[in-house]
Amino acid sequence: MKNSTPGHQAHHHFDDAERAAVYRNILARRDVRGQFLPDPVADDVLARILTAAHFAPSVGFMQPWSFVVIRNQHVKQRVHDAFTVANAEAVQMFEGKQREVYSGLRLQGILEAPVNLCITCDRDRAGPVVIGRTHIKAMDIYSTVCAVQNLWLAARAEGLGVGWVSIFRQSAIREILSLPERIIPIAYLCVGHVSHFLDQPELQTAGWRQRLPLDELVHFDGWGGDRPDGVVLRDALRRAQEDASRGIPPT
Structure with a gap:
C-alpha cells in the first residue's frame, strides 16, 4: 500500500530553490565554441559529469554508451584536421548570405578545450532483442543522446562549457579513435572552463535562426x-x- 502521508509526498519534490536551480541550469546551457580557457578540468569534476551521463535513462536499461576521454594534443589535432576537411565541404552546401554567415561562425573548440569527449553507442551491448527496441531500432541511439544531455547539464552546473562538434565524417572519427566497427560515434564534445557563457545561443545572435x-x-x-x-x-x-x-x- 502506498504511503500517502504529506512527509512521504514531500520527499519526492524539490523545494522552490532547488526547482529554480534546475530550470536556471537548463536555460543557461549553451553550446560553447570560442570561450575555452586552458585551465585543466579536475578528475573529480570529470568523474561527476561522466557519472551524470551514465545515470541517463536508457531503453531496456541498455546503457549503450561508452566515453573516450581525449587529452592528447596530437589526437585533438587529427580530429581538428578532420573537422577542417568537412567544414570546407559544408560551406559549399550553403548559398548567398547563408554561406557568408556560415563562413564567419566559430563551430568548434577542439584544440582549445582541455578535454575532448567522444560519446559512443554500442548497438550490440544488450543483445539482439532488447525491451523497448523491438520495433524502433534506433532507441539505443536516442538513449545515448540522453547521456549527452545529462553530461551537458551536469557540466553547466559545474561551471564548465561544452561544445558539440558534428562537422566531420563518422568514419574519420572512428579511424582516429580506433573505434570497433560496431561502435557508433554519437557526440564529439569539447569540455572545459570558459571565460564566459553567452546570454543567447550564438546562432540566434548571428541571425542564423530564431x-x-x-x-x-x-x-x-x-x-x-x-x-x-x-x-x-x-x-x-x-x-x-x-x-x-x-x-x-x-x-
Missing part, C-alpha cells in the same frame, strides 16, 4: 488538433517562453 514559438508547436489529441481549453495552455506557453528567453526560471 527560437520558434512553442505555442505553435503544441498539438492536441493528434497532429493539427486543437481544444476549446487549449487557449489557456497556449497563453501559458507564451508567457513561459517569454520568461525563459530572458533567463527567468519559472516561479
Whole structure:
C-alpha cells in the first residue's frame, strides 16, 4: 500500500530553490565554441559529469554508451584536421548570405578545450532483442543522446562549457579513435572552463535562426488538433517562453 502521508509526498519534490536551480541550469546551457580557457578540468569534476551521463535513462536499461576521454594534443589535432576537411565541404552546401554567415561562425573548440569527449553507442551491448527496441531500432541511439544531455547539464552546473562538434565524417572519427566497427560515434564534445557563457545561443545572435514559438508547436489529441481549453495552455506557453528567453526560471 502506498504511503500517502504529506512527509512521504514531500520527499519526492524539490523545494522552490532547488526547482529554480534546475530550470536556471537548463536555460543557461549553451553550446560553447570560442570561450575555452586552458585551465585543466579536475578528475573529480570529470568523474561527476561522466557519472551524470551514465545515470541517463536508457531503453531496456541498455546503457549503450561508452566515453573516450581525449587529452592528447596530437589526437585533438587529427580530429581538428578532420573537422577542417568537412567544414570546407559544408560551406559549399550553403548559398548567398547563408554561406557568408556560415563562413564567419566559430563551430568548434577542439584544440582549445582541455578535454575532448567522444560519446559512443554500442548497438550490440544488450543483445539482439532488447525491451523497448523491438520495433524502433534506433532507441539505443536516442538513449545515448540522453547521456549527452545529462553530461551537458551536469557540466553547466559545474561551471564548465561544452561544445558539440558534428562537422566531420563518422568514419574519420572512428579511424582516429580506433573505434570497433560496431561502435557508433554519437557526440564529439569539447569540455572545459570558459571565460564566459553567452546570454543567447550564438546562432540566434548571428541571425542564423530564431527560437520558434512553442505555442505553435503544441498539438492536441493528434497532429493539427486543437481544444476549446487549449487557449489557456497556449497563453501559458507564451508567457513561459517569454520568461525563459530572458533567463527567468519559472516561479
